[in-house]
Amino acid sequence: MVTNHQVLFNKVTSTGLPKPGETTKPGSQEIDVDNVPLNGGVLTRNIAVSLDPTMRNRLKGDIGYFSPPYVEGKPISAIGVAEVYRSDVPDFQPGDVVSVWSLGIEEWTLHPKEAVQGFRKFTEEQLDLGLTITTWLGAAGMPGMTAWMSLKEIIGDMKAGNKMFVSGAAGPVGQMVIQLAHEAGVKVIASAGSDEKCEFVKSLGADEVINYKTEDVLAKLKSFAGDTGVHYYYDNVGGKQLEAYLTVAATYGIIVGCGYISGYHGDVYSPNNLFNIVTRQVKYIGFIVSSFLPKWLGPFLEEVPQMLASGKIQNKEDVRFGVLSAEQAFVDLFTGNNSGKVAVLIDTERADRWNLKQK
Amino acid sequence: MVTNHQVLFNKVTSTGLPKPGETTKPGSQEIDVDNVPLNGGVLTRNIAVSLDPTMRNRLKGDIGYFSPPYVEGKPISAIGVAEVYRSDVPDFQPGDVVSVWSLGIEEWTLHPKEAVQGFRKFTEEQLDLGLTITTWLGAAGMPGMTAWMSLKEIIGDMKAGNKMFVSGAAGPVGQMVIQLAHEAGVKVIASAGSDEKCEFVKSLGADEVINYKTEDVLAKLKSFAGDTGVHYYYDNVGGKQLEAYLTVAATYGIIVGCGYISGYHGDVYSPNNLFNIVTRQVKYIGFIVSSFLPKWLGPFLEEVPQMLASGKIQNKEDVRFGVLSAEQAFVDLFTGNNSGKVAVLIDTERADRWNLKQK
Numbered sequence: 001m002v003t004n005h006q007v008l009f010n011k012v013t014s015t016g017l018p019k020p021g022e023t024t025k026p027g028s029q030e031i032d033v034d035n036v037p038l039n040g041g042v043l044t045r046n047i048a049v050s051l052d053p054t055m056r057n058r059l060k061g062d063i064g065y066f067s068p069p070y071v072e073g074k075p076i077s078a079i080g081v082a083e084v085y086r087s088d089v090p091d092f093q094p095g096d097v098v099s100v101w102s103l104g105i106e107e108w109t110l111h112p113k114e115a116v117q118g119f120r121k122f123t124e125e126q127l128d129l130g131l132t133i134t135t136w137l138g139a140a141g142m143p144g145m146t147a148w149m150s151l152k153e154i155i156g157d158m159k160a161g162n163k164m165f166v167s168g169a170a171g172p173v174g175q176m177v178i179q180l181a182h183e184a185g186v187k188v189i190a191s192a193g194s195d196e197k198c199e200f201v202k203s204l205g206a207d208e209v210i211n212y213k214t215e216d217v218l219a220k221l222k223s224f225a226g227d228t229g230v231h232y233y234y235d236n237v238g239g240k241q242l243e244a245y246l247t248v249a250a251t252y253g254i255i256v257g258c259g260y261i262s263g264y265h266g267d268v269y270s271p272n273n274l275f276n277i278v279t280r281q282v283k284y285i286g287f288i289v290s291s292f293l294p295k296w297l298g299p300f301l302e303e304v305p306q307m308l309a310s311g312k313i314q315n316k317e318d319v320r321f322g323v324l325s326a327e328q329a330f331v332d333l334f335t336g337n338n339s340g341k342v343a344v345l346i347d348t349e350r351a352d353r354w355n356l357k358q359k
Numbered sequence: 360m361v362t363n364h365q366v367l368f369n370k371v372t373s374t375g376l377p378k379p380g381e382t383t384k385p386g387s388q389e390i391d392v393d394n395v396p397l398n399g400g401v402l403t404r405n406i407a408v409s410l411d412p413t414m415r416n417r418l419k420g421d422i423g424y425f426s427p428p429y430v431e432g433k434p435i436s437a438i439g440v441a442e443v444y445r446s447d448v449p450d451f452q453p454g455d456v457v458s459v460w461s462l463g464i465e466e467w468t469l470h471p472k473e474a475v476q477g478f479r480k481f482t483e484e485q486l487d488l489g490l491t492i493t494t495w496l497g498a499a500g501m502p503g504m505t506a507w508m509s510l511k512e513i514i515g516d517m518k519a520g521n522k523m524f525v526s527g528a529a530g531p532v533g534q535m536v537i538q539l540a541h542e543a544g545v546k547v548i549a550s551a552g553s554d555e556k557c558e559f560v561k562s563l564g565a566d567e568v569i570n571y572k573t574e575d576v577l578a579k580l581k582s583f584a585g586d587t588g589v590h591y592y593y594d595n596v597g598g599k600q601l602e603a604y605l606t607v608a609a610t611y612g613i614i615v616g617c618g619y620i621s622g623y624h625g626d627v628y629s630p631n632n633l634f635n636i637v638t639r640q641v642k643y644i645g646f647i648v649s650s651f652l653p654k655w656l657g658p659f660l661e662e663v664p665q666m667l668a669s670g671k672i673q674n675k676e677d678v679r680f681g682v683l684s685a686e687q688a689f690v691d692l693f694t695g696n697n698s699g700k701v702a703v704l705i706d707t708e709r710a711d712r713w714n715l716k717q718k
Contacts, residue, residue, distance in 0.1 A: 238633060238634065242633070258637065259637060260633065260637055270631045271629060272629045274619065275619040275622055276645075277616050277643060277645040278645040279424060279645065280425075281644075281645040281646060281647050282644075283644045284642075284643040285640070285641075286635075286636040286637040286638065286642075287640060291640060
C-alpha cells in the first residue's frame, strides 16, 4: 500500500482568488498500486502537471464553460505527464511516458478505459531531446501549441514590419508568441505585470514593453502605433488592455482572442469602444487549441520541440516541487508571483530523470 | 439665378439625438446655374439623398471616424443620386444620372474636379428597370451592397438549417439580410423596435421576431437557439443585443459587425461577456462596404437590381419629399418613427420621372 497525496477541490469559488484550504485542500488515499483492479483502464504514476489560468473557470461550478467544472471532494485536474505503471490497454505499457489531457493533481491516478483517449505517448526521440519534462507542459505543450497554432490559423503569414501588441506576455503563451512574431520580423510591444517580467519579455525579442501595473498602457500603445496603427493583438487578458488596443487598431486589425484573464475572478471590465471593431474592420477571433489539434499537432511536434532543444526558442518555467505545492502555485499564477510557466513536479524522487533540479 | 435650398451643419452634437434647428439648420444660396464657373468640375441638380445611421457619427466633430466630420456652416452630405447639369469632365455629360458617394443635402451642388471620382453613372438599362430612384439608395444602393457583400465576404456560403439573429432588422440592411438568409434556407430571428416593424420583417421571411422594446431579447433568443446555439449574428446595433447573442452563440459562431446604432448617441453599453468570444471561438468581424466595392460591385449590380425589379427581393422605403424634410427625417431614423429605408426626394418637381409619388 502507498499513500496517494492529492489536491482536492473543496468548494466552488466564483469570484476572487482561489484560496488554499478553502477552494482546495490537501487529501490522501491509500492505494495498493500492484493489485488494485484496473477494469480495462490504466494506472499511472504521475510525473508533473501544468497550472493554467483557464483552470480558474472550472472552480466556478457549472457556468457552461467548455471544460467541465471540478467536482467537490475529487482531485482537481490539469494537463499532465505521467508514467504508465500498470495497464489493461495494449497501446500503453508499463514504463511508457504519456501526455495526459486531464490528469488529477495527485501522485497516482487510476484512469478508466475511456479516459485513455486523452493519452499521447512520447516517443524515445522526444524524450531524448533532453528537455525538462515540464517543457512538454509549456512551450512544447498546450500553451506552446496555443500560441503556434493560433498564429497559423488566425493570422497566417505574419507580415514583416507589421506591429503586434501581446498582453500577458510573460506567460507561456505570450512568451512563444513574442518569439515567433519577432522571428517573423514583426515589431512587438508586450505587456506584463512587473519590471522583471518586462525585462524577460524584452530578452525574448519584444521591441517595447509595458508594465501594465505602473505604466499607462494606452499612452505607450499610441506612441508605438504611430501613424500605422497596430496590426495584430494577441489577447490573453481582455478588459482594459483590449479596450486600449481597439483605440490603436489598424484598419483590418486582427485580434487573436486567446484568453480573458482580467475577467476570470468575476470582476469583468467591458471595453467601451467595440464600435471600433466595425469602423476599423477588425477581426476578433476566439481560439481554443483543442479544436485545432487534429489539423496542427503533427506539424507542431515536427518543428517546435526541436527548436526548443536547439535553443532557437526559449522556455522560461517556474517549476514547483511536490504535489501539494500546487495549491499555492495556483494562486501565484494570478497574483503574478511566478516567473515563467507554472508547473508542478509531482515525481520529485526522480527529478534528475526528468531533467529538473530544485532551486 | 436660382435659390439653392440646403440643410446646413450648425453645431457639433456629441450625445443625444440630433436636433433640427440646433444640430442642423435650413439655409440657402443664390446660384447662377448657367454661368457659374465649373473650374474643371461638375454642377449637378440633385435628385435624392439617403439618410443612414452612420451619418450620426459625423456630427460629433473629429472623433477619428472613417468618414470625415461635417463642417459647420456647410451642407451635411450623404450618399445621393443627381443629374449632371453642366460638366467640365468629359465622362459626364448633361442629363447623365449619377450615383454620388458624397452629395450635399441641397438642390444644386458644384463638385470640384477631384470629387468626381465618387460618381458612378447609371446605365440606360438600370434606369429602365423602373425602380424608384431611391431604391438605388436602398436595396440597390449602399445598404443593399452592405448586406449582400458582407454576407458573401464574412459568412460565405450560408448553411441551410443554420440559425441567424438579425438586429435592426427593419432597416435597409436588415431587410436585405433577412431575405438573403431566408432564401438560403437559414432560420432567422429578427429584432425591431415596434410590432408593426416586426410584422414587416416577418413578411420578408423572418421565422421569429422580437420587439426589443417590449420583449425579453435574451429569453426569445434562448428559446430560438435550443440546443444548437445561433450560428450567425448580423449586428446592426451592438450593446445589449450583442451581449444577448454572445450568450446563445454556437461554437464557431460568426458576427458580422455592420453597425453599432445603440451607441451612436454616446450612451454606449458594453457587453459583459466578451469572454464567450474566446470560449466559443466566435469570429466577430467588422465590415465597411467601401472596402469591398472593387471586389463585389460588379457582381452585385449584375444580380440585385434585377432581383428587385422582378420582385424576388422587396425594398421597403420611407421617402420624404423636399430637401428641408431631411432635418426631421434624420431624427426619425433614430427614434424609429420611420417605416423602411429613409430617403429624401429633393427633385420633387420631377417625382414621376423618378417613379415616386407623395403619399
